[in-house]
Amino acid sequence: MADPQDVLLRMQEDLKRARQKPVKERRWIMVIDLRKCVGCSACTIACVAENKLPPGVVYRPVLDEEFGNYPNVTRRFIPRPCMQCDRPPCTPVCPVYATYKNAEGVVVVDYEQCIGCRYCITACPYAARTFDFGGFYARGTAEKAGLILGQSKAAVYEQAANFEYSVQWARRGEESPVGNVRKCHFCLHRVQGGMLPECVTTCIGRATYFGDAWDPDALVSHLVGLPNVLRLKEELGTEPRVYYLL
């Protein structure tokens, strides 16, 4: 008989339990069920909104692939957050220790330390890092014309601070995070507040799961034990923490 409890409620309980453990005893992982993903990109947009990502910066695009020959055609959608690798190729190359795995095993970027050399971007086999070029969506739009809101008012939203790494980052001029490398961080700021990552709560198909893999009772622990689990580019030895169910 199917579990009547919604997976989001289950994962929130799992999260609450995990947060009671010491930080080093948690192992955050993400599981994405490709059979449930419908390719709506709601997670992508939710992530953009949550982290107030500027043009050209995306943490979780959804890859859309088409297979087969007519009439046997099918599509596959692969959401691609940062893999939070246990052996990340991106961190040792950093010349100033600006990117590293934090105590919870999430690969983070210290915006105040990053010099913007972008070496880590070239090192990532998943293209999970993007550079903040300092652009704004509202830039170049009309200031005020008729019923249009106007650039100055429309820009207020994207100039407001985000809460990445539990710090308020407002993008102004050349100040960080402008000129920095940016990436998915499993919404650490939300997790620290007892909330699931934005992409998980937004997923309309309940295709994305998040939790502590070292909690045997957590939903994600059950899922990664299934035989149809796969990780991207495992052959590179990066030990990704994002698992896909095929």
Place this chain on the structure above:
Amino acid sequence: MTLKRVLYIVSILATVVGLYGIFLRLTTGHQNAAYGSYVVWGLWVAMYLFFVGITAGAVVLASLDYVLHLPLFRGTGRLSLVLALITLGAGLFHIWLDLGHLERIWKVYLQGNPFSVMAQIVFGYTLLGLLILVALYLTLRKPEGMILKWLLILAIPLALFLSGGVGALLGVQAARLFWHVGLFPAQFPVFSLASGIAVLLMVLGFFWDRRDPRLPQMLLVLGISSVVLQVVKLYFLWADYSQSLYGGIPHNVQAVQEVLFGPYWWAFWFGQILIGSLIPIVVLSQPRLARHPLWAGWMGAAILLGLAIARANIVFPALTVPELAALAAAFSDPRLEYRYFPSLMEWAVSVGITGAAGLIFLLAESWLPLVQVE
């Protein structure tokens, strides 16, 4: 109008263009750059590789005078060191402007990660720059002293190590098969030597005192060395590309095909292979032409052009192949594309830095005793 006067005018104009580019870079950051988050390194990184390659080669060539004391090259040491210093400055200025936060460069020195190849290279080039400066000072004060000789004996392996290190900077990246070539750190010092010889060939051909009876012989020796190094370079290219194509790993094949048949195929075939390698090989193989200062000078320039394109053809193709299929269409934004052509600002900065390097050399050549004919 003499060639020198033409070069002065071109250098000044290029520097003015560069000032506009640098003004744009400093006032608008990276917004006017054409590189993005996928093709993340552009023209400036390629030019950095090009210029520091010349630096390493020029340092090695200074040893012909100050370490080996070869009579044929007596008097060329200071010229080589000045060229090394100018090109090092041009290379480092390029890469500095490429940073997201220019003001944080000090962090590499005071909070650097010694296990990062990039940090190692920054430390190394700083040390090399200091060694060149001290060596230059000594060439003015005590050119016959043992300190200068030992300083250069120290600088040569450092220069070659750094040159190899630049190859390793790319080569250590297992995610990019086009770069992840074990031979990269071995190839780069060869490229550097070829660059150093080419720049010396050009400068001797254009600026050295024509009354010096050694000049034709100097040009011939440098010309033959250039031919040998160009053949070695072509062999490396053949070995690298043929293995990649034969191996058939899609990522690698795509990158090689990008070079050979991609949108900028003409730059590879005409710029890198024809002008940068084949024509210089044919011309410099003929002693009569190789001894002629203008022929030798222009062939040096042609080899340098080929090497600059070669550096671009090392950096860009690896970045134009998506790490994951379908990534190119996953999110639409000009910064998330696998195509690249330098923007006006990037061209302006590179043209300007190259022009300024040329101008500094012309001024140094006019005011300092660089050309030492006995």
